[in-house]
Amino acid sequence: MDTVQVIADPRRREILRLVWDAERPASEIADHFDITFGAVSQHLGVLRRAGLVAVRRDGTRRFYRADRAALRPYTSMLRQLWAEQLDRLAELAEAEEQESR
Amino acid sequence: MDTVQVIADPRRREILRLVWDAERPASEIADHFDITFGAVSQHLGVLRRAGLVAVRRDGTRRFYRADRAALRPYTSMLRQLWAEQLDRLAELAEAEEQESR
DNA sequence: CGGCAACTTTAGCGGACACTAAAGCTTGTC
């Protein structure tokens, strides 16, 4: 799969954000979503095959982390999109606050 | 449609490249592809609705150009992808040259 | 007005892909 297509998926971008600053086991990543563990594992597989994340095995667990070097050309875009997402969350919070009055 | 999804499509990126430095009528854009005029028009519609291109009407023709301001956060990624495409073309040319020996 | 040129839009189809459920695979523990 093409790198752009891989990054185009919102959940995969969220995964990248989660493993951007620290490595995390698959289970911890899966906890952040309300889809099945298997589905998350598939996303991790896509990211792995695209070379965008690295894996470290420790016992039965697998720790993932973003491969920042590989993601270098997309970094600014990713940060932009993550920021937009935060903005949207803020807007939602405001809207709810409006509603509660 | 989300900006990222819009840009994720290779043909739409190619269209953006075509109208990056100069405005072009839809017909001229369509000539660059081997899909139907209608399909190209649909891509233009997606780009228009996403606010990534601007249109100027002149008689029966419509001139498109990239809205660089709107594309600002994605510029570096676009340039990167356009460069990769050129690299792939170069590789193909080399491969063919190999074959012809 | 008739007719053509330049586009856009609609209906319908096929392929890609994200998801669930379930089976399979390693690794550590008793």
Add this chain to the structure above:
DNA sequence: GACAAGCTTTAGTGTCCGCTAAAGTTGCCG
């Protein structure tokens, strides 16, 4: 070895989206 934990892979399903073909729209010119 048996079992469980942690994870991946497979089979099957629904949805989205890019394409074609065809119909619709708008503007120009005799």
